Amino acid sequence: MGRSLSLADAPIFSKDNYNYKMNTSKQLEYPVHELIDQRWSPRAFQPRELETHQVRSLFEAARWAPSSYNAQPWRYIYALNQSSDAFKPLLECLFPANQLWAKHAGMLILALAKMGFDGKEGINRHAYYDLGAANYALTTQATSMGLHVHQMGGFDQQKARELFNINEDFDPVAMLAVGYKGYPEQLPEKFRALEQPKKDRMRQEEFVTRFMQQPQD
Numbered sequence: 001m002g003r004s005l006s007l008a009d010a011p012i013f014s015k016d017n018y019n020y021k022m023n024t025s026k027q028l029e030y031p032v033h034e035l036i037d038q039r040w041s042p043r044a045f046q047p048r049e050l051e052t053h054q055v056r057s058l059f060e061a062a063r064w065a066p067s068s069y070n071a072q073p074w075r076y077i078y079a080l081n082q083s084s085d086a087f088k089p090l091l092e093c094l095f096p097a098n099q100l101w102a103k104h105a106g107m108l109i110l111a112l113a114k115m116g117f118d119g120k121e122g123i124n125r126h127a128y129y130d131l132g133a134a135n136y137a138l139t140t141q142a143t144s145m146g147l148h149v150h151q152m153g154g155f156d157q158q159k160a161r162e163l164f165n166i167n168e169d170f171d172p173v174a175m176l177a178v179g180y181k182g183y184p185e186q187l188p189e190k191f192r193a194l195e196q197p198k199k200d201r202m203r204q205e206e207f208v209t210r211f212m213q214q215p216q217d
């Protein structure tokens with residue numbers, strides 16, 4: 001029997017030094033599926049309409065996400081840009097810097113987490129986790145259909161609650177802009193340089209450590 005090695009000092013936990021510079025790269029360092037490789041969050045979207053079958057496939061992907069107790073705590077409110085009266089209130093929930101570019105997306109989605117369980121007391125502490133999984137499934141489906149998704153935390157939660165009459169059982173967590181990718185030139189100057197598929201990522205050694213039993217002396 002080996003003795004457990006404490007991971008308290010493992011590299012992934014010991015970077016509390018304010019001046020520590022994470023080891024990052026913009027390269028793919030090991031092969032991954034093309035749906036993972038091709039996903040990124042553009043700001044430039046083409047003013048091109050989305051069709052009902054596309055919308056349904058996106059939410060179908062979310063539907064099949066895993067969730068704790070199969071509680072499926074994801075909820076979505078969406079509007080298509082082509083229905084401008086419906087699109088406007090969703091757009092207005094976004095912080096102004098996001099509105100600037102998200103106004104051209106084919107679709108805006110408000111993603112909510114249902115924070116309680118049906119027929120059971122207490123808070124579902126995995127609600128956010130499961131909503132994230134559903135959003136990633138939706139995003140992967142979008143990638144497979146030649147669409148891009150840009151998720152946003154920059155929106156006014158209170159405004160969303162008021163506009164869409166959302167009660168305390170649900171938490172508006174994120175908004176998603178979905179559509180066909182456009183061209184950097186159509187963006188305000190300040191966003192153009194950010195329009196890059198591969199942004200910095202921590203290298204694996206910064207966030208993953210292999211646990212090993214320490215051999216006995």
Ligand SMILES: Cc1cc2nc3c(=O)[nH]c(=O)nc-3n(C[C@H](O)[C@H](O)[C@H](O)COP(=O)(O)O)c2cc1C
Pocket residue numbers: 039040041042098150151152153154155174196197199
């Ligand atoms: C929860 C969440 C909130 C985000 N909020 C914003 C936002 O308000 N505005 C924005 O432009 N991008 C936002 N992003 C996009 C991230 O900046 C982006 O995913 C990150 O820089 C990595 O880039 P990539 O998705 O192109 O790989 C958000 C992403 C997530 C997952």
